[in-house]
Amino acid sequence: MTARTGITIDPSAFFDTVRTPGFRTDPYPFYAALREQLPVVRVESGGWLVTRYADVLTVLRDPALSTDPRRSGLHEKYASERTEGTLGEQAFSHFQFLDPPAHDRVRAEFAVPFGPGEIKALAPLVQRHTHRLLDEMARAGGTVDLVTVLAEPLPIAVILDVLGLPQADAADVAAWAQHLIANDDPDLLVAPERRVAAATAATEFGRYLARHAVSGAGRSGNGLLRMVLDAHRGGRLSLNDVLVNLMFVVVASLETSAGLIGNGVAALLDAPEARGRLAREPELAAPAVEELLRLDSPIQYTPRFTVADYRIGETIVPAGSHLMAMVGAANHDPEIFTAPDTLDIDRRGRRHVGFGGGVHYCMGAALARMEGCTVFPALFARFPELRAAGAPQRREMFTLRSLSSLPVHLGQ
């Protein structure tokens, strides 16, 4: 199929396209081709890509759809191909895989520190870690890899404090989370050795959390770890629920937030006027962060499952199908966003769907926004001459869109 973009998409070899350097660098022309000509299409994995904004929003919010692979008959496929050897059956107690009412019950126990009221209490923590890292960058001087010195260390420092875990464990926890997130791509893209690494990481991370659950952090701390252990003692969560969901919260928070910072800085380095305004007018941070999340969404797709035949426009998707709500594509839909491939921090109006939607809407959205609103103005105010010092490197993932390195001159 050839679209106005001049790009041909073969749905029977979609993941071959995904593996090409062109797609990795810039997937948006490919998404434009899909939106125009194959807006709801079955690809070789058996999954269905949904790329138009209106359809993606409907799919995200529709309570007729499920996120529990057990209800759609896809459970065995998921259990054997995706999680066997990592968390096996236990993985299904993480709440992204649960439908209401079980979803809401488990999520409520983990959501407390991330709520709209509570999140304000985390602002000083985010600022302290941001300025500490900027100080370290200034001391390093010259040329640095922004991913290594800022985009990755900030989210891990913040989430360890939120959980009530020692900062000294940052390197271990970040490494486990990297292996686990790498396992989150569609099956066709995950090499066997990635799966083995994820299995080992899950075992080690689980043991680490269990150790902390019985030690000081779990009993006397005041972080999320203590809160969910209290819920366990109160009979509201099993120990497995506690461990699986804590792991999930950590994994969900790290590479995503690092993606926002890395992708965001890379986009702003190409937009001198926008970054100058951001350094001078901190009140622009909130709309700028929304625009950066829209322009280059760190999570590009999120799953839903059909439990009965399901109509999207002209297409009937059969019961027991895996719908891939392509939020990265929806966020570039020209029906909704004028000049969608251009950064425009004055853009207002319709919301991006980079945090998903419906009951599974990102639990950490307020924290991620706070990190973005803190880091971008602080970085460009501190290093007004910051500039690229080489080509950014993309991570080789589909679900996640983030950088593995972003060399910059600090210009001091």
Ligand code: HEM
């Ligand atoms: C820029 C950073 C982030 C992005 C782009 C992002 C994006 C997303 C997306 C797309 C979903 C799926 C929603 C759906 O299926 O409708 C999600 C779910 C989730 N996110 Fe985030 N996220 C980010 C940061 C965080 C942080 C910091 C946390 C830490 C608490 C977090 C925790 C979660 C959790 C727990 C879920 C599952 C919610 C549920 O199933 O009810 N995320 N996120």
